[in-house]
Amino acid sequence: MQHRIIVLGAGYAGAIAAGRLARRLRREDVAITVVNAEPDFVERVRMHQLAAGQDLKPRPLNEMFAGTGVELRLAKVDGVDVDRKIVAATDDNGAGELAYDTLVYALGSGWNSRGVPGAAEHAYQIASRPGALRLRERLARLDAGQAVVVVGGGLTGLEAATELAEARPDLDVALAAHGGLGDWLSPKGRQHLRKVFGQLGITVHEQAAVAGVEADRVVTDDGRAIAAAVTVWATGFAVHPIAKATTLEVTGTGRIVVDATMRSVSHPDVYAIGDAAFAMGRGGKPLRMSCASGTPMAWQAADAIAARLTGGKLPNAPLRYFNQCISLGRKEGLIQYVTADDRAVPAVLTGRLAAAYKELVCKGAAWGVANPMLGLPARRRRVTRQPAPAARQPAPAVRGPESRSVRR
Ligand SMILES: Cc1cc2nc3c(=O)[nH]c(=O)nc-3n(C[C@H](O)[C@H](O)[C@H](O)COP(=O)(O)OP(=O)(O)OC[C@H]3O[C@@H](n4cnc5c(N)ncnc54)[C@H](O)[C@@H]3O)c2cc1C
Numbered sequence: 537m538q539h540r541i542i543v544l545g546a547g548y549a550g551a552i553a554a555g556r557l558a559r560r561l562r563r564e565d566v567a568i569t570v571v572n573a574e575p576d577f578v579e580r581v582r583m584h585q586l587a588a589g590q591d592l593k594p595r596p597l598n599e600m601f602a603g604t605g606v607e608l609r610l611a612k613v614d615g616v617d618v619d620r621k622i623v624a625a626t627d628d629n630g631a632g633e634l635a636y637d638t639l640v641y642a643l644g645s646g647w648n649s650r651g652v653p654g655a656a657e658h659a660y661q662i663a664s665r666p667g668a669l670r671l672r673e674r675l676a677r678l679d680a681g682q683a684v685v686v687v688g689g690g691l692t693g694l695e696a697a698t699e700l701a702e703a704r705p706d707l708d709v710a711l712a713a714h715g716g717l718g719d720w721l722s723p724k725g726r727q728h729l730r731k732v733f734g735q736l737g738i739t740v741h742e743q744a745a746v747a748g749v750e751a752d753r754v755v756t757d758d759g760r761a762i763a764a765a766v767t768v769w770a771t772g773f774a775v776h777p778i779a780k781a782t783t784l785e786v787t788g789t790g791r792i793v794v795d796a797t798m799r800s801v802s803h804p805d806v807y808a809i810g811d812a813a814f815a816m817g818r819g820g821k822p823l824r825m826s827c828a829s830g831t832p833m834a835w836q837a838a839d840a841i842a843a844r845l846t847g848g849k850l851p852n853a854p855l856r857y858f859n860q861c862i863s864l865g866r867k868e869g870l871i872q873y874v875t876a877d878d879r880a881v882p883a884v885l886t887g888r889l890a891a892a893y894k895e896l897v898c899k900g901a902a903w904g905v906a907n908p909m910l911g912l913p914a915r916r917r918r919v920t921r922q923p924a925p926a927a928r929q930p931a932p933a934v935r936g937p938e939s940r941s942v943r944r
Pocket residue numbers: 544545546547548549550571572573574578580581582583584611612613614642643644645662663664692695776809810811812825826827828829830861943944
């Protein structure tokens with residue numbers, strides 16, 4: 537009998553995990569099914585570019601998985617019963633159920649209104665393709681001089697503000713940051729950020745915690761009002777509520793708690809990767825929601841599942857960070873080098889070289905989805921055992937000679 541592996545979600549994490557599993561396990565031994573709501577792979581890291589009017593290369597999933605043995609099911613996942621090992625999903629033919637032996641949960645995340653009044657009604661988001669397209673359409677109708685406020689001074693907010701200001705120099709673009717501009721970066725990184733924001737004419741509102749969004753302005757918690765014909769919400773991501781509705785052990789925000797092999801700490805048949813998972817990185821710090829974390833998480837999960845099914849060696853490469861790659865429009869960038877646990881070190885790369893590097897990282901991320909073995913030949917191994925149903929198995933130590941690179 538074939539071992540049934542179901543992968544939920546074909547974003548960076550899910551698509552890589554499915555493709556890698558297919559290249560690690562013999563086709564006659566496993567049935568690998570990917571369930572995804574959309575027919576193509578969405579490069580979420582480029583949603584600010586899409587919103588700014590750029591067109592992205594279509595990447596149909598059926599072409600990506602062609603010849604790999606992975607079956608693609610276009611359906612919306614409605615829920616998971618992790619005790620009965622059943623996924624409930626709806627496709628064009630209606631609602632149905634899929635049974636699994638091993639589940640890889642990779643449904644990603646969406647925007648996070650953080651419950652701020654008016655955000656859901658008035659703000660635009662770029663966490664998803666529909667959101668980015670809606671903003672794109674709205675921006676196209678703005679007249680010169682109208683105000684756009686990006687709320688959120690994190691990586692996505694910085695990228696969105698600079699991309700929009702570069703694409704539409706006629707607009708009055710501002711950024712509202714909770715703290716100081718790029719305050720987690722090195723002094724050189726912060727300096728470069730200020731320079732580029734100045735060159736692009738972006739107004740920066742620091743220590744500006746937005747507490748309300750209205751149709752034509754945002755209001756901060758200390759009473760400042762910032763005019764905004766359009767408000768772009770970029771205050772981090774929230775996971776879908778599906779995992780929280782299961783008996784899986786999740787965090788307060790609904791991310792699935794996993795061990796170092798990306799296996800659920802409560803349900804050994806379930807693995808979680810990407811934004812949906814809560815995994816520890818170096819220094820006991822949780823990995824941040826990013827494609828940079830999701831990619832090595834997917835390698836780790838696929839290799840661990842394959843090892844457990846074939847009696848091979850469990851991966852023990854630690855997940856670590858090297859840099860944060862920030863696009864600042866198409867012509868400028870900032871590569872902030874970091875410690876293994878993601879703290880800024882003095883070194884940075886800036887300017888056109890940094891922009892080119894960041895573009896290479898984005899292209900590399902998409903290439904890695906289609907080439908999940910990183911160009912290494914597939915070595916399909918025979919499934920010899922079913923995974924042991926022991927909950928809370930000790931995870932391999934987070935150490936080892938080789939590290940899994942994490943680049944934003
Ligand atoms: C504008 C922007 C810029 C970013 N820039 C960077 C960057 O430079 N570097 C970086 O590392 N990260 C960046 N990120 C974050 C990064 O995009 C995410 O962390 C990453 O996409 C997470 O990967 P994932 O596979 O977990 O989820 P996703 O990429 O979100 O994939 C989830 C998949 O699940 C599918 N899905 C969701 N719900 C369902 C359902 N109910 N049924 C069926 N299918 C479903 C979706 O269609 C999607 O295919 C950026 C994000 C944004 C929005």
